[in-house]
Every structure is written in structure tokens, then in C-alpha cells.
Amino acid sequence: MSTDTITHLEAQSALLEEWVETRRQIAMLEARSADLLAQRARLMDADVVAQPVHRDAIERSMIAEFSAAGRIATGSVSQAFADARFLDQDFPALRDTFRAGRVTAAHVREIVRAAAPVRAAIRDGVIEESMLVAFETAALAFAETEAPARTRAHVREVAAAIAGLSLTERNKAAGAERTVTVRSVGDGLALLQAVLPEHLAIGILDRLTRLARVQKHNTDDRAPMLPVDDDAWEAEAAEVWDGGVIFGSGGTFTSDPFEEDLDAYWEHVDRMLAAGPKVIQIPSDERTTDQIRADLLTDLLLGADPSEVQGPGLSNVTATIQVTVNATTLAGLDDHPAQLDGHGELHPDIARALAGRNTGWTRLFLDPTGMVTETDTYTPTAGMRRFLQARDQHCRFPGCRMPVHRCEADHTLDHALGGSTSLDNLAHLCKTHHALKHPSIPDQHRWTARQLPDWTLRWTSPTGRTHVDRPPRRVMFVPSGPEPIAHPPQPGADIDWTTPADAHAPF
Template identity: 35%
Template sequence: MTTPAETPGSDAFLASLAEVVHGVEGVGRDLAAAQIAEIRWLAAAGALAERAASGSPARVREQDMLLRSVAAELAGVMGFADRTIQRRIDEARTIVDDYPTALEAWADGRIIRGHVMAIVDAGSILPPELRGAFADAAITRCERDIPSRVRGELEILAQHMHPRSFAERHEEAAAGRCVRVIPGRDGMSDLIATMPTALVEGAYDRLTRMARAVVDTRDQRAAAGLTFGLGDAQVADSAGAATAGEGESRAEAVSTDARTTDQVRADILADLLLAGTPALDDTRDTSAGPLGKIRARIQVVIPAHALAGDDHDACDLVGRSPIDAATARQLAAGNTQWERLVTHPVTGAVLAVDSYRVPEKMRRYLQARDQHCRFPGCRQAAVRCEVDHNVDHALGGKTHICNLCHLCQRHHSMKQFTCWRVRQLKGGVLEWTSPLGRIYREDAPTPAVAFTPAAASPTEAAPF
């Protein structure tokens, strides 16, 4: 319980917070040492089983039986199922044998367990003989950012190092696209679609923007007497508590809607699949209404050589995962709602930026520079973030790239209403200061693009 002296920002509160943070840091170091030791012992258990079976004529079967026996012995000590322990032994051997430098970097405190697992996951597509070189290149990036931020970049790096082209592997994977139903409980089930990443991300973005439009305009629509429904006869929240027939007040129907964004998103998906149009759309009976006009929007970085037809490397779906170059080219060429950004394959310098929506040049620049929310650890793509004045405009902060960055709604609000502070240094580097006075450096993302100064003519106006 907080004592009267421990009000936010007080010395007592900060002292208590500092004690908690120090304790967590110490436990983290001890836990890392224990996890590393466990991985080494589990890998030793797997190596023991392999060595013991090395002279057996039926080596593969004998090794498997020995490994099962060893895993069962360890399971009794560790309190897990023997199958779980055997999987952990296999994982430990992969880390120790294929990624020794990553394990050493973890032991030295340069990276954490999440980094190691991100390296292992991304490197799993590579032949064993390439994994060591991949780990060496990946560690440098991991030292500068948290695991969730580097995962996408490590995937791109692994794709680049793979001896087979990404396009070839994507074509094979796309053959497995499917839709599955997994029955759940209480009359619910999961509908799972396995499709190319760009399509999935675009679909999710459109559903999200539709849902937010519904949630954000409830008051206006209720005041205007507008309605929505599941079909022509009813309106329902997730529990089915609110229904509205033809004779019920439209304003009342809207005002009783208490669904969350997730619930609205699910309802819109059902409407689109079953009826072809969002039942939530106020003008669905006459033409494509406000929701129907919303189009998917994602952020893709396309290297110049990929745009020119090279299919070996993947393109970067910012904030998510790689996509194949053919899909990126198709999207860049055929959809006027996509913002296209072309980069040099070696220097990363921007070659061209265009958009049919004609966003402001400064926003395009910042989206390409920031890529995602610039609060430490956040991966929300820049296209779904807000542009923040590091020094508030009301306090004299200029609308200039050296005073602007992208923050998601959560971290934008936190900067406004808590004691977290930020200042921008040269090169787009952010320096965040916590309520305890701790400094967290937020480097500009490793550029999928890079910006180089151009010599402007004396008559050329400033770009922004």
C-alpha cells in the first residue's frame, strides 16, 4: 500500500521505485546466469547420449533411446514431462553448437535471452554451416536494441544469407495457404487463415481502422440518429445484450453499443465474409459508405534492386516480417493507396518517395526515418503512430524534423501525463529520462533507408 509520503514524484516514491528497480536488475543477472548454466548442462546431456551411442550399429535408434532415457532422468529432477525436457535438450544443443558466440554475448551481459532466441529463430532457415557467421552479424544489431525490435531485421538478414532465393522459398510456402477452423468452448471457435504476410497485414489493418472508426464516432452517430446492425434487424454487443428492431430508436441503438475494438473488429470480419459489406456502415443500403471506403495501409521498404526485378532478397514489411519481392513490386505498382519508397541497395540512400494520397513531405521523411514508435521497446509501425513534438509546440517547440518523432498513442499519452521526458539529439537519436532519472538511449532504427544531403541550388526552396 502506498503511504501518504509516497505520492508520485516525491522523494519517498522515487526511493521506493529505485529499490524495486535495483532488485529486479539483480534478479535478472542471477536468472541469466542460471539459465545459461542450465542450457550448457542440457546440451551436455544431449552430447552424452550421442557419444554413448557412437559405437552402436543401430546408432540413430540407440541414440534416440539413450536421449529419451536421459530426458526422463532429468524430467524427474526438474519437474517437467520428459518430452518437454527432450525438446529443451535439442534447443540447448542448437544454441551451444550452432550459435556459441551468441551464448557468450549473453553470458557477458551484452545481450539477453530474448536476443538469443530471436537469433536462433531467425537463423533456423539457414544451413548449419552458415549459422555461426549469421550469429556474429546479428549480435552487433542485438546489442543496440531489444529483442522485439531486432527480430524483423534478423529475419531479413537471414533471408539475405540464405543460398536459395526468398522468392523460390515463398512460392513453396504459399502452396500451403489454407483456412482452418478450431472448435472452442461455449459456442466459440477460431477461424485461422494462413496466407501471404502482406495480405494478412493488410486485412488486419483495414479491420482495425474500420473498428476504430465505429468506436470513435459513437457519440456523433448517436446524436445524428444513425444506426448500425448485424443484418437489417438487430444490433448486438459481444454478449448479445443490446438488440434493436426496426421500431427502436436509432440513436438509442448506437448509444447502447459498449463493444471493445476487438469485438467490433470481429463483427466487421463476420459481416464482410458473410454479407460482403460491413453491417456497421451507416450508408450500406445506398452505396459504399464510410467504412467501405477504408482501404488497407501498410509500410513496405523495397530495395532498388528488388524493384528492378531481383527476387533473391526479401523486402521489409516494417514492424512485422519479410515479404517476397514480387508481391512488393505488385503492390507498389498497382495500388494507389500504398506509399512507395525506393532505396539504394548498397548505401540505403533514398532514391524516390511517392504517394498518391500526397502526404506531407515531412511526414514521409519521418515515417521512413523512424519506422516505428520511438519509445524504447515499442514496435508499432510509424504509419499507425502519431507525430509528436519532443518540445511541445505550445512551449516554443518547432515543427522541424529535429524536434519530431513518431509515438504510438500509448507512449504519446505517457509522455504528456507522466514524468517521462525526451529530448532529441543529433541524427534522430532520442534520449528518454525516466522518473528515476535513468537515461534510456533510443537510437534511430538501423536504416532500411538512409538519408544523404543533396546540394541544393541557390534558388531551391527548403524541402519542408
């Protein structure tokens, strides 16, 4: 083996060792992060003891502050607190192993959550408390040498065995976890995920596959697009009927019944009969099986009525999306991308198709920076509501993505304290984050919010830390315009937030 080869292998080995060590250090930092969450949870418990009636508000406030500071979804922070609390209280050996970096955060998450039936059995008096230690020992022995995915399957089996759960009971418990989620993957596509009982999921895929095969191979079900060559047809007609032709509207014509010389016409008919019918080949479906399955799934879910088992009431439930599109794009004058609010770009053809099926479109006026300034409605209450929905798009707490149609327009400065019902004092908040600033919450746990003239919300947490949430813009790139700013602000300079007097339309 040459010296260069040995050196190359040594470099590869060194990089691998460094990577493994880096991963271990990351695990140690993750363990430290969990310790910090557990310590904060203990402080929350002390606050709850002092003010038990405000337990929910105290916990929501704590989670909201960590969510905003870490720019993490509220649900993820809430689950992280729960995992950290269980790790701190119930799993000392797992905690020490985690701190040493011998297992990752993913391993810890699978072990802690799989222990739920064991803890439940202990709480119900079915098994002894010492069985939780047995579960922890068995889980650690496996996790230190296996990947998190394998650990998950193993610890669930161990937990079921210790808790005495049968396969039927485990399936029943797992059935409660069924869910449907959607996540954007870019370029106008999204990942639709469904967690279902396994037999149903396999059955759905099998049916889609069978339908896709029928669609792909049975061309008889598709109507052919016959080729039409108007120029060739007219030329042939002129050649055959050089005279005695009566032309009608829309390119139609017929022979003159009073024309004596029809020999050319009948000769043409004889030639057509002798040639026989022309075979038209219908091209096969060029889509892949996966593409056909995806199209069939979309068609079945969006076009089919709910079954009688689900109840007729489901047929009255409709989906709500909000789309923003330029008027010039809607008129077909250009093909600028539309915006599917809260998600990203939308193909202009799709936006135009949606517009053709909907009568609830609202015209929006944008300033040169792409900010919504007014709508063209004159009804005060409805107009302001539509304006705020178009402006906010989602909950205005930092990091929250709750869609605007599931939020409420809240007075930033409480109405009871003199806050006006105006665009500059209204913003959409979901129920969870609206409750954070409710006057009934004690001062040491209540958040406050202030709305700046550009509609930015400046939140202040109970600990005094500030977080800002700016309204989302409607365009990614904005035109320079005929009237550029003469003196743009320098970095670090104070900005004049004064709103022009004509920035808002009358309602």
C-alpha cells in the first residue's frame, strides 16, 4: 500500500473520529439544554404553588417566552419541557448517560415518550414503581449501541411487556395518534402526511396503485383529441368543389343542389369510401405511477363526498385559503407569481383558476415597499376585518403560524383601557397568545404588546425581554419606483416611523 494511500486513509479516519466527537459534544449540549428547561419548570412550579388559580397562564407565559427567544414553534417547546421534566424526575441513569454524550437527544426522546404506558400502569397501581427502573435499564442497554429508529421500536415493545399491554390494547392506544399534517417542500409542492392504522394505509396505497394501473393502460377511457387542419381541409374543398358551393357562417359549406355537374363530388366520396377509416392512435399516459397515484389521491379527496358513516354534516365543511394576486396577473397581462398566504408562491394559472370559482376576492392597494395599505371596500366593520386578515395572514406572536381565520382581531391596547378600534390598534392573535396579555393574569406573568406605526408588534415578556413581529410583506422584491428615497437611512440610524396621512383608505 502506497504512502499516499495510507495518508488518505488516515485523513478519512481522523475526520470520522472528529465528527463522532463533535456529535458527542452536541449531545452533551442537548443534555445541558434539557437541564435548563427542567430548572425553569421547577421555578414555574413554585409560581404555581403561590398562585394556583393562574397555573395555565403561568405555563403558557413560560412556554411563549422560550418559543419566542429560541424561534421555535410553541408545540415543540411545550413537548421539550415535558420531556425535560420526565428526564429530570424519572430517569436519573438516562440523564447521566445523556450528559456524557453516549446517547443523543433523539434516543432520549424515544425512551421518555415510550415510557408513558409504564408510568400509567404505575399510577394505576397495576405494577410496582421499581418497574420504571427496569424499563430504563433495558432501554439504555439497547440505545447505547443502536440508532434512534431501532430504539423506538425496541423500547415500545419493552414498555408494552412491562405494563402488561396486549397487542389489541397497544393498537387501540396507537390509534389515538392518527393525524394528518402538511409541510411545504418548495417549488409549489407540499408534503401531505397521514398517520393511520397500518392496514388502512396499505389498503389506500394498494387502491391508488390499482387505479393508477387502470388509468395508465386502459386508453379506451380517454377521449382522443382529433387533429384539425383547417387550411388543408379548405384547400381540399376548393380542389373538389371549384364551383357550385354555397358557403355558410363559421367555415361551413355545402354543394349547390341546382348545380348540374356533381361528378367531382361523387368521385371524392368514392375515394374516401375506398380508403377506409383512418386509425387514430391515442397516446399512452406519460405520467409515472407515482404521479398518477398523487393525482388520483387529490381527485378522490377533493372531489368525493364524505361517506354516510362519517355523517352528512361533513359535506357542509369547506376549506379556507387566502391568495394574493396582482390585478394584471389576474387579467392575464403578465405571469407574476401569486402568493398563497402563509405558505409561499402560487402559480399564476392556479390563482386565475381559483379566481374563476370564487366571488370573495378583495382588491388590495400596496405601497412601494409591498405593504398593504387599504382595500376598496367602504363597509367599516367588514372592511377593517378583511384588511387585517390580508395584512396579518397569521397570529402576530413571534414565531406563531396559526392561520388568520383561526385567530381573533385583538386590541393591542385593551379597549377597556382606552384603546381605539382602529387598524393601528388591532392585530390577529390565536387564543393561546391572546391569553398571555389578558388583564386577569398577574403582572409577574403577563405579557404586554405595543403596535408601532408600521404595524410591527413589540412584545415584552414578564422577564423584560422584548421580541418583535413584523407584518409579512406581499412581495419578495419591490420596484425602485419613479420616486426613490432621496436619503435612505444609514445603518444604525433612527427611522422615522410616521405614517403618511393618506396611507389608509376610508372604510
